[in-house]
Amino acid sequence: MTTQFIAVAQAAVADGRITAEELLSLRREGWGDGIMTRAEAEALFAVNNALNERTPEWCDFFVEAIGEFVLNGTPPRLQCSLEEAEWLIGQIDHDGVVESMVELETMVRILERAENTPDRLKNYVLDVVEREVLTGSGPTRCGGALAATHISAAECRIIRRVIFASGGHGPAAVTRWDAEMLFRLKDATLAEENAAEWDDLFIDGVANFLKGFVLPNAQVSHDRKRELEAFVADSSVNVGRFMGRVAREAPQVMNHFGRVFGKKQSGGTDFEALAAAGEVVTDYESEWLEKMVAADGEVDELESRLIARLASDD
Structure with a gap:
C-alpha cells in the first residue's frame, strides 16, 4: 500500500x-x-x-x-x-x-x-x-x-x-x-x-x-488448489525431470499409457455415460417439476413451453 x-x-x-x-x-x-x-x-x-x-x-x-x-x-x-x-x-x-x-x-x-x-x-x-x-x-x-x-x-x-x-x-x-x-x-x-x-x-x-450434468470434482476447492500449487512449488519434487523421463522413455511406456488412457477403466470417469445420464430426467426430477408446476394450481404458457422443450429433447 x-x-x-x-x-x-x-x-x-x-x-x-x-x-x-x-x-x-x-x-x-x-x-x-x-x-x-x-x-x-x-x-x-x-x-x-x-x-x-x-x-x-x-x-x-x-x-x-x-x-x-x-x-x-x-x-x-x-x-x-x-x-x-x-x-x-x-x-x-x-x-x-x-x-x-x-x-x-x-x-x-x-x-x-x-x-x-x-x-x-x-x-x-x-x-x-x-x-x-x-x-x-x-x-x-x-x-x-x-x-x-x-x-x-x-x-x-x-x-x-x-x-x-x-x-x-x-x-x-x-x-x-x-x-x-x-x-x-x-x-x-x-x-x-x-x-x-x-x-x-x-x-x-x-x-x-x-x-444437464456436472462433472465430478468439476470445481477445485480453495484448499485443494493450495495443495496443488504447493506441490508444484516444492523444489524437492522435480516435476520437469519426471516429465522429461517420461518423454525419453515414451516408446517403452506408450503401451502402458495406452492401456490406462485409451480405454475406460472400471472405477474411472465415463464422461459419455455421465452426459447421457444427465439427459435423462430422473424420477426425483420429475417429481420436483410436477411440484413446481402444480404450486399455483395451473399450467401456464411458460411451463407448457418448458415441458415441450424437455419432450423434444428426448
Missing part, C-alpha cells in the same frame, strides 16, 4: 468526484507493486460510496481492481474463499443495500472469472436481483420505471451470467436453488410485461437443471 494511493482516494471521498488524473494515479499506484491490498480495496469502496457520479472509466477501474484483489490478492490465484466472499459482501452490504450497478457488476465479474467461488456469493447476488424484481427498486432499476414484479433486460442478463458462471456450482451448471428462484420469479411476474429475454432464460435455466 502506498501513501499516495490513500491520499488520492481520500481526496476523492472529500469532494465526491474523481478526475481522470486521479484515476490514472490510482491505477499506477495500485498496481505499482503488482498487488492490490485489502486496505487499497477498502479505500476504493470508500471512494465509490462517496462519488456523486460514477463515470464509465471509474466503473471499469473499480470492477477490475476489486476483482484483482479478491481473486489474486492472496494465493491461490483465481479462487475466491469464503472469507474473501464475506469481506466483499460486507463492503457492499454495509448499509443493507447494494447501492450501485458497479457493485453488482463487480460480484458478477468475479463469478465469471473465478475458477471457484463459495455458494454464498452466488446466492447473495441472485437474492439481490430477486429482491429488486419483487420490489421494483435497486441498482438494475436506475433510470427506469420502478415497477414491482417486472423483470428487466438488465436483470435477465445478470441472472443468466450468474447461473451459468464458471465460478458457480459447476461450469454452465444450473442448480436446484437457481431453478426454484426462476420459478418464483416466473410466478410473481406472469401478468407483467417482462423483458423479451425472460422467456428463454426461464426455459434454458430450468431445462439445464433437469437435463
Whole structure:
C-alpha cells in the first residue's frame, strides 16, 4: 500500500468526484507493486460510496481492481474463499443495500472469472436481483420505471451470467436453488410485461437443471488448489525431470499409457455415460417439476413451453 494511493482516494471521498488524473494515479499506484491490498480495496469502496457520479472509466477501474484483489490478492490465484466472499459482501452490504450497478457488476465479474467461488456469493447476488424484481427498486432499476414484479433486460442478463458462471456450482451448471428462484420469479411476474429475454432464460435455466450434468470434482476447492500449487512449488519434487523421463522413455511406456488412457477403466470417469445420464430426467426430477408446476394450481404458457422443450429433447 502506498501513501499516495490513500491520499488520492481520500481526496476523492472529500469532494465526491474523481478526475481522470486521479484515476490514472490510482491505477499506477495500485498496481505499482503488482498487488492490490485489502486496505487499497477498502479505500476504493470508500471512494465509490462517496462519488456523486460514477463515470464509465471509474466503473471499469473499480470492477477490475476489486476483482484483482479478491481473486489474486492472496494465493491461490483465481479462487475466491469464503472469507474473501464475506469481506466483499460486507463492503457492499454495509448499509443493507447494494447501492450501485458497479457493485453488482463487480460480484458478477468475479463469478465469471473465478475458477471457484463459495455458494454464498452466488446466492447473495441472485437474492439481490430477486429482491429488486419483487420490489421494483435497486441498482438494475436506475433510470427506469420502478415497477414491482417486472423483470428487466438488465436483470435477465445478470441472472443468466450468474447461473451459468464458471465460478458457480459447476461450469454452465444450473442448480436446484437457481431453478426454484426462476420459478418464483416466473410466478410473481406472469401478468407483467417482462423483458423479451425472460422467456428463454426461464426455459434454458430450468431445462439445464433437469437435463444437464456436472462433472465430478468439476470445481477445485480453495484448499485443494493450495495443495496443488504447493506441490508444484516444492523444489524437492522435480516435476520437469519426471516429465522429461517420461518423454525419453515414451516408446517403452506408450503401451502402458495406452492401456490406462485409451480405454475406460472400471472405477474411472465415463464422461459419455455421465452426459447421457444427465439427459435423462430422473424420477426425483420429475417429481420436483410436477411440484413446481402444480404450486399455483395451473399450467401456464411458460411451463407448457418448458415441458415441450424437455419432450423434444428426448
